[in-house]
Structures are given as structure tokens and as C-alpha cells.
Amino acid sequence: MAAIGDVARLAGVSKATASRALSGRGHVAEATRRRVEVAAAEIGYIASPAAASLVTGRTMNVGVVIPFVNRWFFGEVLEGIERALLEAGYDLTLYNVGSAGEDRDRVFDFFLARKRVDAVIAVGVDLTERETASLDRREKPFVSLGGSGAGGARLSIDDRAAGALATEHLLHLGHTRIAHLAGEGAASTPESVPGCRREGFLEAMAAAGHASDADAHIVEAEMTMPGGYTGALQLLGHPGRRPSAVFAASDEMAFGAIRAAERLGLAVPGDLSVIGVDGHEYAEMFGLTTIEQYPGAQGRLAVDVVLHLLGEDAVADPLPDSGAPLPTRLVVRSSTTAAPR
Amino acid sequence: MAAIGDVARLAGVSKATASRALSGRGHVAEATRRRVEVAAAEIGYIASPAAASLVTGRTMNVGVVIPFVNRWFFGEVLEGIERALLEAGYDLTLYNVGSAGEDRDRVFDFFLARKRVDAVIAVGVDLTERETASLDRREKPFVSLGGSGAGGARLSIDDRAAGALATEHLLHLGHTRIAHLAGEGAASTPESVPGCRREGFLEAMAAAGHASDADAHIVEAEMTMPGGYTGALQLLGHPGRRPSAVFAASDEMAFGAIRAAERLGLAVPGDLSVIGVDGHEYAEMFGLTTIEQYPGAQGRLAVDVVLHLLGEDAVADPLPDSGAPLPTRLVVRSSTTAAPR
DNA sequence: CTGAAAGCGCTTACAG
DNA sequence: CTGAAAGCGCTTACAG
Numbered sequence: 001m002a003a004i005g006d007v008a009r010l011a012g013v014s015k016a017t018a019s020r021a022l023s024g025r026g027h028v029a030e031a032t033r034r035r036v037e038v039a040a041a042e043i044g045y046i047a048s049p050a051a052a053s054l055v056t057g058r059t060m061n062v063g064v065v066i067p068f069v070n071r072w073f074f075g076e077v078l079e080g081i082e083r084a085l086l087e088a089g090y091d092l093t094l095y096n097v098g099s100a101g102e103d104r105d106r107v108f109d110f111f112l113a114r115k116r117v118d119a120v121i122a123v124g125v126d127l128t129e130r131e132t133a134s135l136d137r138r139e140k141p142f143v144s145l146g147g148s149g150a151g152g153a154r155l156s157i158d159d160r161a162a163g164a165l166a167t168e169h170l171l172h173l174g175h176t177r178i179a180h181l182a183g184e185g186a187a188s189t190p191e192s193v194p195g196c197r198r199e200g201f202l203e204a205m206a207a208a209g210h211a212s213d214a215d216a217h218i219v220e221a222e223m224t225m226p227g228g229y230t231g232a233l234q235l236l237g238h239p240g241r242r243p244s245a246v247f248a249a250s251d252e253m254a255f256g257a258i259r260a261a262e263r264l265g266l267a268v269p270g271d272l273s274v275i276g277v278d279g280h281e282y283a284e285m286f287g288l289t290t291i292e293q294y295p296g297a298q299g300r301l302a303v304d305v306v307l308h309l310l311g312e313d314a315v316a317d318p319l320p321d322s323g324a325p326l327p328t329r330l331v332v333r334s335s336t337t338a339a340p341r
Numbered sequence: 342m343a344a345i346g347d348v349a350r351l352a353g354v355s356k357a358t359a360s361r362a363l364s365g366r367g368h369v370a371e372a373t374r375r376r377v378e379v380a381a382a383e384i385g386y387i388a389s390p391a392a393a394s395l396v397t398g399r400t401m402n403v404g405v406v407i408p409f410v411n412r413w414f415f416g417e418v419l420e421g422i423e424r425a426l427l428e429a430g431y432d433l434t435l436y437n438v439g440s441a442g443e444d445r446d447r448v449f450d451f452f453l454a455r456k457r458v459d460a461v462i463a464v465g466v467d468l469t470e471r472e473t474a475s476l477d478r479r480e481k482p483f484v485s486l487g488g489s490g491a492g493g494a495r496l497s498i499d500d501r502a503a504g505a506l507a508t509e510h511l512l513h514l515g516h517t518r519i520a521h522l523a524g525e526g527a528a529s530t531p532e533s534v535p536g537c538r539r540e541g542f543l544e545a546m547a548a549a550g551h552a553s554d555a556d557a558h559i560v561e562a563e564m565t566m567p568g569g570y571t572g573a574l575q576l577l578g579h580p581g582r583r584p585s586a587v588f589a590a591s592d593e594m595a596f597g598a599i600r601a602a603e604r605l606g607l608a609v610p611g612d613l614s615v616i617g618v619d620g621h622e623y624a625e626m627f628g629l630t631t632i633e634q635y636p637g638a639q640g641r642l643a644v645d646v647v648l649h650l651l652g653e654d655a656v657a658d659p660l661p662d663s664g665a666p667l668p669t670r671l672v673v674r675s676s677t678t679a680a681p682r
Numbered sequence: 683c684t685g686a687a688a689g690c691g692c693t694t695a696c697a698g
Numbered sequence: 699c700t701g702a703a704a705g706c707g708c709t710t711a712c713a714g
Binding site: 047054070078079082092095107137259262 | 385387388389390391392394395400402405410411413416417419420423424427432433434435436437444447448451452454455456457478565566567570597600603622623625626627
């Protein structure tokens with residue numbers, strides 16, 4: 001395995017000069033630099049990251065903690081992060097951990113605690129105090145995207161506002177019997193993403209004078225298509241007080257709700273209006289009205305913040321206000337319409 | 342940052358002994374071992390992977406090359422790999438590269454060529470000669486899961502057989518006008534996954550004496566739900582010779598086909614039978630008949646093979662014949678029925 | 683069972 | 699602009 005000594009010998013310079021020529025740090029005569037590069041290319045030299053990081057203290061590696069890989073939002077975020085990191089010359093080490101448990105503890109206590117990653121990005125994870133403390137102790141920069149927990153940079157859309165806006169869209173169309181397909185844990189963890197969306201729903205309903213109705217019309221389910229399907233079946237099963245509109249906490253749930261409605265012989269949007277949150281790539285095909293967000297861009301932004309925290313000057317654009325919520329947009333399609341009169 | 346010297350000093354032993362005690366390699370008196378462990382815990386010592394790998398030559402890190410993260414099959418494989426690697430104490434470095442291009446070259450020529458990963462797992466990527474040669478030159482063990490290309494261990498289901506079986510299921514139900522929603526590149530790359538499934542379809546059709554029909558009934562599309570939707574719309578649009586059954590190259594395509602049929606007023610399975618491949622977690626909800634495969638288990642198996650190649654003796658079970666295809670199973674649900682007469 | 687020493691492959695002050 | 703030397707934090711023969 002070619003080492004820098006081999007390159008130096010071939011180019012007739014010292015290891016120090018070879019190192020400087022290849023890394024671009026420090027001054028090297030143009031001719032020398034070229035000679036070293038030729039030598040390196042000739043023997044296929046590539047620096048050992050381990051050796052380099054041992055002395056620089058930088059691993060050029062970022063850890064990403066993410067509970068799902070196979071749900072649209074998370075997959076998009078991950079792809080966005082991966083691409084941005086690769087462009088910046090960083091590796092991405094993936095930790096696919098979900099809810100609390102042994103695996104999760106092991107990731108935070110061992111894997112992330114080592115000097116293997118320069119920083120960590122947590123996506124959609126509600127960090128415990130112990131976890132943020134652990135990260136802080138190691139002085140590891142970290143940014144949290146769409147999750148809760150103290151410390152670190154925090155990036156997210158305004159989930160409460162998104163929930164309120166979705167609900168207001170339905171109210172504006174004249175609906176009054178509006179149900180909410182909430183994500184799991186929405187009621188018990190008001191700080192979480194599903195919790196905030198539910199809060200937004202309740203607020204909008206209360207503001208419109210439908211407070212008492214609202215509570216009875218919430219069903220929690222997994223934020224997936226089958227989750228939405230099952231939840232919607234439950235919601236639409238009571239013939240008497242069947243809602244005329246559903247606000248689903250995610251587009252995947254909304255797709256399931258649409259399917260459930262069809263299965264029950266209810267036309268969408270004739271008998272039931274459905275709105276989601278996400279801007280899923282399938283939304284167009286389903287004609288789904290939704291509050292779009294941009295997970296790919298969010299992932300890239302998280303990387304920008306991390307690089308900034310790591311002092312990489314390559315980060316061109318000034319970062320957005322860390323306080324400001326990430327952009328969203330209401331996109332109206334054919335799944336919502338005026339309430340039946 | 343606590344180093345092993347600190348632990349050694351605190352425990353009153355040499356660095357060598359501290360290292361042996363912590364790693365479990367070499368003999369250390371039980372009492373000494375315990376003392377070292379207490380000392381390490383006290384100052385929160387965790388070994389630097391960079392320093393360790395510099396001397397051992399092992400990074401305890403495996404690179405995973407995967408074109409998508411957000412398609413069910415790939416996401417499941419990735420989760421399976423991640424879990425198995427974590428259990429074995431390895432990290433997973435993710436390279437989300439798709440079709441040929443600059444990014445892809447950069448991953449193979451730079452990222453994977455460094456001594457940062459001990460091995461690589463490629464999922465669903467058709468490796469070029471140059472890429473396999475590059476991996477070989479670095480003497481990096483690699484296993485390829487569901488992709489084509491020479492060299493390395495190769496794991497996959499028998500896609501040709503799966504395609505044939507799916508088609509035979511429909512033939513067996515009396516269908517003769519059977520269409521195939523193929524994945525992109527199926528016709529141009531017969532070695533690829535969509536290519537093999539298409540071959541299986543053609544073979545089964547030919548064996549049943551419907552050869553001439555078959556070719557006209559193939560449409561290629563992205564292996565996603567919108568891809569299947571669009572493709573099926575095209576397939577079902579010709580009223581005269583409308584097929585009575587569709588074999589979709591993936592479950593996601595099949596879901597799209599089901600939706601397209603419904604949109605056109607065709608009942609599934611009354612007017613159209615649909616079968617897919619994958620065993621997607623939504624298949625049950627859609628009542629989809631499919632050829633199941635087990636991507637999570639496939640991912641774990643790929644890790645077993647890699648660990649075996651790396652000489653980890655911890656790999657308990659003997660590996661399956663490297664020649665034998667991975668398991669699949671025909672699961673009949675409500676999306677297929679006898680051909681209308 | 684334990685320790686002193688060498689060395690893995692780099693980079694970085696420090697001189698010149 | 700370039701080189702000699704030290705050192706990052708480990709592990710591993712080699713002695714004892």
C-alpha cells in the first residue's frame with residue numbers, strides 16, 4: 001500500500017513537502033507541486049484518513065442519526081445530507097436508530113462518543129437530556145432537524161403553523177366536521193412533530209369555534225400509508241357523525257386515508273376532503289392537497305450549518321436565522337373541495 | 342480528551358496492559374483487567390478509532406453503495422445492513438450513488454479507494470469493469486447484492502425465475518393477454534434486475550405459446566408507484582386489446598397500476614389482475630398478489646458474508662451456497678383472479 | 683501476566 | 699520554498 005514516503009521518494013522531495021503539495025496547505029513551488037502530483041498519481045497514492053485524522057483531529061466524517069430510512073421525508077432528508085456531505089468531501093456514517101432502547105444507547109454512548117465523527121446530525125429524533133449532555137461533553141457540534149431536545153442548532157418547519165394552516169384551509173372551504181389523523185404520540189408528546197401538528201389543528205378548530213368537536217375527531221396512527229388507511233377506516237366508520245374532511249399529519253397517511261375512503265365507497269373530494277403535510281413525490285399522482293416542505297433542501301441546510309459549526313469557510317451563503325422556521329407552502333390539488341351542503 | 346495513557350496511569354499499569362485489558366486481546370490478570378476498566382469508566386475513556394486502525398489496519402467500518410434510499414426494497418436492505426453491522430460493532434458509511442456520473446466516479450476512485458472502509462457492499466448497482474477492478478486493486482472484500490458485475494461475492498434472488506413464476510401464476514388463472522410493466526432499462530440491460538424479470542416474463546409467455554403477444558405488451562417505467570401508474574395508463578388505454586392481467590416488475594409499480602385501473606373504472610381483480618414482486622409492507626393493504634422477497638434478511642446476509650470475508654469468526658451459521666439464489670415466495674392475495682371468459 | 687519500545691502514516695511547528 | 703524531527707494515540711511483537 002503506497003504511503004506518502006513512496007510518493008516523496010519518487011518525486012525527490014521530503015514527506016513534509018509531499019504532504020503540503022497534496023493537501024494544498026502551506027506553500028510549495030508550482031513545479032514541485034506538479035512533480036509530487038505526478039508521482040502520487042503514478043503509484044495510485046491516496047492518503048490514509050486514519051493517519052491524517054490522528055494528527056489533525058478531524059475525521060472528515062459526520063454521523064447521522066435517523067429513525068427511518070424508508071419513509072419519504074426521512075429518505076429525502078438523508079439523500080440531501082449525503083449529497084451535500086459528499087460534495088464537501090465528508091463521509092456520512094449512518095446510525096439508523098429509532099425509539100429508546102439498547103441500540104439507541106449504544107449509538108450515543110459508544111459509536112457517537114468516539115472520535116470517529118466530527119459532528120452529528122439528528123433527524124426527527126427527540127433527544128433526551130442524557131443524549132444531548134453526552135454530545136456536549138464530547139464537544140461535538142450537532143444539529144437537530146425536525147426533532148426536539150435542548151442544545152445544538154435546531155432546524156425545523158413550524159409544525160404548529162402547518163397544522164393550523166391545513167385545518168384553516170378545510171375550514172375556509174366550509175368544513176366543520178374535520179377529523180385529524182395524528183401521528184403516534186401526538187397527544188403524549190406535544191413537543192414532537194406529530195404533537196405540534198395536532199396542536200395546530202386544535203388551535204385552528206378552537207379559533208373557529210369547533211373546539212369541543214375537535215378532540216373527538218382525532219385518531220393516532222403510524223405515519224405511514226397503512227397507518228392512515230387503518231386510522232381513516234376507524235374515523236369514517238361511524239356513519240352518523242362522519243367527518244367531511246380529514247387533515248392527515250403526513251402525506252403517506254393521507255394516501256392511506258384516500259384509499260380507505262374509496263374502499264368505503266366515499267368519493268374524494270365529493271364526500272371527503274383530504275389534506276396532508278409533506279409534499280410527497282406521489283402527491284401529484286394522488287391529486288393530494290398538502291402543505292409542502294422540502295426535506296432534500298432541509299438536509300442540505302443541515303449540512304451547511306454543520307460545516308459552519310466546524311469552521312469550514314467554504315460555506316458560501318450566510319446561514320438563515322437559526323430561529324426562523326424552514327419554508328413550507330400550501331399546494332391545493334383535487335383532494336379538497338367545498339363542504340357538501 | 343482522555344487517552345489510554347491516562348487510563349494506564351490511573352490504574353497503575355502500562356499502556357500496553359491497559360490496551361490489552363480493554364480490548365480483550367492477550368492475557369491480563371482478572372484483577373488488573375477490572376482495575377483498568379474502572380479507571381477507563383471513571384474518566385470516560387473511549388479508544389480513538391483512528392489510532393487503533395492505523396496500527397491494526399482495520400477500520401471497523403463498511404462502505405455501502407446504494408442508488409436509492411427511498412424505495413422500499415433499498416430502504417429495507419439498508420436497514421438490515423445497518424442493524425447487522427451495528428451489532429457486530431461496525432460502522433456503516435453510506436454512499437448514495439445512482440447511475441454513472443461524476444459523483445459515482447468520485448465515490449469509487451476516491452472515497453472507496455481510501456483506507457477508510459474494510460469492505461464494501463453494493464446494493465442494486467451494476468458495477469462496471471473499471472469499478473470492480475478498482476475495488477480488487479485495493480484488495481477490498483466486496484459483496485454485491487442484487488446487482489450485476491464481475492468479481493466479489495454475489496447475492497440475489499433468481500429474478501428470471503421470479504418473473505417466470507409471476508407470469509405462470511397469471512397463465513394458470515387462464516389469462517392470455519398479459520402485459521408486463523418492466524423497470525427502466527429492462528430491454529437494454531438483460532443482466533440487470535428489471536432485465537432478468539422481463540426475460541422470465543418472455544420465457545413463460547413463449548412456453549405458453551403467447552410469444553408474439555408478449556413483446557407488444559411490455560412498457561418500461563420507473564420502478565415506483567407513479568411509474569407504474571403512468572405505465573399502466575398507457576397499457577390499459579387501448580380499449581380493443583386491453584390486457585386482462587399485468588405483471589409489474591415491483592410492488593410499487595403494481596400499486597400504481599392498481600390505482601390507474603381504478604381511475605379508468607376497471608375493477609381489480611374483476612377486470613384486471615395485478616401481480617408484483619417484492620413483498621412490500623403495503624402489499625397487504627392493497628391486497629396485492631406478489632412474489633415476496635426479504636430485503637431485510639438479504640441485507641443481514643450480505644453483512645454475514647462480508648464479516649466472513651473479513652475473517653470475523655463471530656459469524657455463527659455457515660454461509661449459504663454462494664451460488665444458490667436467495668429465497669422468494671409466491672403470496673396470493675385478492676389482486677389476481679381467474680381470467681374473465 | 684506485564685512493561686518498554688517501536689511503529690502504523692500522516693501533518694505541523696520549527697529552522698533554514 | 700523545503701527538510702528533519704516530533705508526535706497524534708493506539709497496538710503488538712519482544713523480553714522478562
